[in-house]
Amino acid sequence: METNNSFEILSEGRMPFSVEAEQSVLGSIIIEPSCLNIAQTALKAEYFYIEQHQKIYETLTRMFETNIKIDFITLLEQLKTEGVYDDAGGKSYLTQLVQCVPTTANLENYIAIVKDRYTVRALMKAAQSIIKDINENAIDSRHLLDDAEQKIYDIRQGRSVSDLVNIKDVIYGETYDRLIKVSDPATHDDYVGIPSGLAELDKTLTGLNKSDLIIIGARPGMGKTSFALNIARNVAVNGGKRVCFFSLEMSRDQLAQRLLSNEAAIESSHLRDSQLMTKDEWERLAHAAEQLSKTDMYLDETPSITVPEMKAKLRRLGNVDLVIIDYLGLMRSATTKENRVQEVSDITRNLKIMAKELKVPVIACAQLSRGTEVKGKSHKPQLSDLRESGSIEQDADIVLFLYREKYYDTEENIDDPEQVSDPNKAECIVAKNRHGECKTIPLHWDGQFTRFTAPTNIYDNQ
Numbered sequence: 079m080e081t082n083n084s085f086e087i088l089s090e091g092r093m094p095f096s097v098e099a100e101q102s103v104l105g106s107i108i109i110e111p112s113c114l115n116i117a118q119t120a121l122k123a124e125y126f127y128i129e130q131h132q133k134i135y136e137t138l139t140r141m142f143e144t145n146i147k148i149d150f151i152t153l154l155e156q157l158k159t160e161g162v163y164d165d166a167g168g169k170s171y172l173t174q175l176v177q178c179v180p181t182t183a184n185l186e187n188y189i190a191i192v193k194d195r196y197t198v199r200a201l202m203k204a205a206q207s208i209i210k211d212i213n214e215n216a217i218d219s220r221h222l223l224d225d226a227e228q229k230i231y232d233i234r235q236g237r238s239v240s241d242l243v244n245i246k247d248v249i250y251g252e253t254y255d256r257l258i259k260v261s262d263p264a265t266h267d268d269y270v271g272i273p274s275g276l277a278e279l280d281k282t283l284t285g286l287n288k289s290d291l292i293i294i295g296a297r298p299g300m301g302k303t304s305f306a307l308n309i310a311r312n313v314a315v316n317g318g319k320r321v322c323f324f325s326l327e328m329s330r331d332q333l334a335q336r337l338l339s340n341e342a343a344i345e346s347s348h349l350r351d352s353q354l355m356t357k358d359e360w361e362r363l364a365h366a367a368e369q370l371s372k373t374d375m376y377l378d379e380t381p382s383i384t385v386p387e388m389k390a391k392l393r394r395l396g397n398v399d400l401v402i403i404d405y406l407g408l409m410r411s412a413t414t415k416e417n418r419v420q421e422v423s424d425i426t427r428n429l430k431i432m433a434k435e436l437k438v439p440v441i442a443c444a445q446l447s448r449g450t451e452v453k454g455k456s457h458k459p460q461l462s463d464l465r466e467s468g469s470i471e472q473d474a475d476i477v478l479f480l481y482r483e484k485y486y487d488t489e490e491n492i493d494d495p496e497q498v499s500d501p502n503k504a505e506c507i508v509a510k511n512r513h514g515e516c517k518t519i520p521l522h523w524d525g526q527f528t529r530f531t532a533p534t535n536i537y538d539n540q
Contacts, residue, residue: 095127099191105179111148125196204229227386228412275312286439291430296480302443304528314373319399326408330377340529342366384412385428405443423469430473477510
């Protein structure tokens with residue numbers, strides 16, 4: 079018996095819709111044009127299944143936008159002008175729309191039915207597209223998963239439309255309520271930013287706030303990964319929070335080595351060659367390993383990960399408090415783009431949406447251009463030095479730059495004691511901050527253990 083390995087394509091004829099609900103929405107607007115104010119906040123023309131209904135709704139919307147009074151006659155004339163109906167057909171169908179409305183008071187219920195049917199149709203079409211790709215073997219399974227998740231995500235995004243809210247309701251229903259909860263020790267931690275472990279940085283940023291996209295920019299070798307790991311360690315160990323660290327460049331083992339080097343105050347070279355380790359260092363390593371093992375920190379080394387893949391992992395894990403990505407330049411878009419600039423724009427926009435949707439701060443490391451290394455100008459980075467796309471600066475809530483003078487020491491001045499930079503001096507430049515001022519925060523860099531600390535909180539070498 080011959081078998082068919084292809085998946086069944088869903089039939090267009092089974093697409094769900096409610097002609098009565100669509101007619102009642104349009105009829106309500108004709109009877110009471112003010113109903114269009116409610117409909118416009120919730121409906122788009124494509125939500126209607128019947129093509130004539132889409133055209134009638136589009137015509138009603140254009141009339142509203144151009145200040146044309148809406149009633150039976152003006153709408154009929156407009157539809158005749160646009161070639162949607164002739165005089166007899168238009169009169170007959172508009173009359174039918176008006177007569178089928180039970181009551182305009184139920185408009186929101188009619189709208190809900192239209193939207194619900196549209197969502198189901200959109201899901202069916204997405205399923206058709208996915209099945210078509212599977213049958214044609216057009217793309218590999220990894221891309222199939224990316225495309226499938228992106229299609230579902232786009233449908234979900236289309237449903238999240240919020241209404242306008244009066245400022246009084248915001249102040250007394252949201253802002254004042256949040257202030258009370260912040261002042262209450264029992265709920266304080268749920269409503270303030272997560273401490274990064276660097277006091278002055280936390281004071282400037284008010285902590286790592288939910289829904290924020292935070293960019294850490296620096297040249298290669300300046301310490302982006304170390305700084306990100308320091309924050310991850312502080313949040314997980316000191317704050318007891320759940321942290322997810324996505325590393326697109328380093329392996330999990332390399333990240334663990336960095337964290338252990340930091341925690342145990344052991345030179346990273348000794349962890350790479352354990353024969354160099356002393357008995358005391360082995361003891362410190364065991365203590366640090368036990369300490370880190372108790373934390374709620376998760377590491378991921380998936381190369382070229384996409385935002386939908388990342389989001390799926392975070393949803394499965396659940397209750398995530400902080401997401402860190404190292405680094406932005408190695409991520410790829412879930413959809414094909416014409417060039418890298420468009421791809422990065424898509425990635426940063428979706429990272430911001432992910433932060434907002436999951437209500438979690440997202441930190442992403444980013445490379446800076448070579449512009450900071452040009453001789454004769456200041457090496458301190460600025461927003462224009464962010465590589466690949468201006469959307470990084472646009473989509474980010476906060477942009478931090480790492481700067482160490484020692485990084486730019488040249489062979490000419492390295493032998494002159496007066497010109498040699500302090501190897502431990504570092505700065506965190508807050509170049510963009512939606513929550514407060516932009517300023518430069520002094521840091522201490524300990525290259526031996528690859529860690530940044532506040533100048534007044536320098537570790538002992540133990």
